[in-house]
Amino acid sequence: MSYILYSYPDCASHVVRMVLEELGTSYRDEVVDMREGVHRSAEFLRLNPRGMVPVLADVATGATLSETGAILNFLAEQSGRLAPPPTDPKARATFLQWLYFLSNTLHADAQVQYYTERYVGDDLAEAARPTIHERMRAHYAMIEAAIAKHGGPWLLGKDLSMCDFYLGGCVRWSLVAPRHAPLEPEAVTRHLHLSALLENLENRASVKRAFDAEDTPRSAYFRAPVRSDRTREMPG
Ligand SMILES: N[C@@H](CCC(=O)N[C@@H](CS)C(=O)NCC(=O)O)C(=O)O
Numbered sequence: 001m002s003y004i005l006y007s008y009p010d011c012a013s014h015v016v017r018m019v020l021e022e023l024g025t026s027y028r029d030e031v032v033d034m035r036e037g038v039h040r041s042a043e044f045l046r047l048n049p050r051g052m053v054p055v056l057a058d059v060a061t062g063a064t065l066s067e068t069g070a071i072l073n074f075l076a077e078q079s080g081r082l083a084p085p086p087t088d089p090k091a092r093a094t095f096l097q098w099l100y101f102l103s104n105t106l107h108a109d110a111q112v113q114y115y116t117e118r119y120v121g122d123d124l125a126e127a128a129r130p131t132i133h134e135r136m137r138a139h140y141a142m143i144e145a146a147i148a149k150h151g152g153p154w155l156l157g158k159d160l161s162m163c164d165f166y167l168g169g170c171v172r173w174s175l176v177a178p179r180h181a182p183l184e185p186e187a188v189t190r191h192l193h194l195s196a197l198l199e200n201l202e203n204r205a206s207v208k209r210a211f212d213a214e215d216t217p218r219s220a221y222f223r224a225p226v227r228s229d230r231t232r233e234m235p236g
Contacts, residue, residue, distance in 0.1 A: 003027040006047065006055035008034050009214035012068045012107070013054035015169035017213060019072060019162060021206035023079050029213070068169075069103030072162040082162045091156070095163065098155055102166040109135050110173045113181065129181045136174050137187045143167070144191035152193050153200055168201045172221050188221070 002025050007013030009031075020027050032038045032053050039051045048055045048066040056071045057064045058078070065071055073096075076083035084091030113132045116125040143155070150157045154164050171194075174183045189195050198221045201207055 001026045001028050002059055004030055004057040004059065006030045006032050006044070006053050006057075007214075008032050008039075008053050010172075010216050011053055012169065014172075014210060014214060014216075015068055015166050016054045016056060016071050016075075018165045018168070018207050018210040019075055019082065021209045021213075022160075022165070022204065023075065023081060025079070067103070068107065068166065069099055072166060073099060076162055082160065082165075084156070084159070084161075095156060095161060098161075098163045099166070102163060102170065106139050106170045107166070109139065110170050113174055113183070116181075133181070133183055133187075136183050140171075140188055140191055140194060144194045147193035147197065153197060155197065164197060164201055165207075168198060168207070168221065171198060175221065 003020065005013060005016055005020060005027050007017060007029060011034075017029075032044055034053075038044055039053065044055075045051055047057075047064060050066065052066060054068060054071060055064060055066045056074070058074075063074070065074060073083075076095075083095050086092050109132060112119050113129075113136060116128055116132065120128045147153075147155060152158075154160050155167055156163060171188055175185055175188060176182060188198070202221060
């Protein structure tokens with residue numbers, strides 16, 4: 001076993017799981033039961049003082065890290081896969097640019113969409129939703145234009161990368177997860193290149209395994225969850 005993945009179903013850890021499955025790397029799953037508040041336990045806070053999943057522990061080196069974007073970069077460096085090599089600085093720069101955008105803008109905005117009250121308070125949450133929805137729509141339109149420019153099929157061009165899994169996770173959370181205000185599917189489905197990317201992603205064996213491992217419906221990106229036995233409390 002190479003890694004330990006601290007996870008909770010359909011959360012940000014799902015992105016890391018898809019990547020680990022794609023890499024074919026062995027890992028042990030440690031489910032952090034958020035419904036039971038395990039993410040706030042002293043033991044888990046020692047791993048991540050912010051009390052969030054994902055956390056990845058690299059068994060061989062003892063390295064332990066949180067933050068989805070950092071974990072993906074770490075895995076790219078360790079595996080030498082799913083990212084252009086450092087020996088190709090132009091392609092690597094584009095990869096890093098997207099990875100940071102996904103982490104500090106798309107994922108961050110998806111969190112504002114989900115946890116709106118945390119950012120603006122209960123009283124202003126309703127009023128803030130149209131603005132955050134508009135931001136998400138604009139991000140998807142910008143991504144569509146970028147893929148259209150090089151022709152796809154993936155975010156960086158012809159090669160699948162870490163970024164595609166991260167993008168897939170963010171799209172899913174913005175469309176499916178929010179309790180109060182999911183984005184309308186058309187915000188994504190109207191974009192042909194982005195839709196094709198998501199469909200390609202959804203059809204990968206690694207992604208199917210990741211969804212199965214979390215007992216999450218495979219209708220991954222556009223449709224609402226069909227299971228009702230688990231409340232989605234902690235996405236994104
Ligand atoms: N910035 C973190 C965000 C991760 C995150 O939001 N995790 C959520 C679950 S999907 C979490 O642990 N939430 C617990 C909480 O907010 O108390 C990352 O990129 O990994």
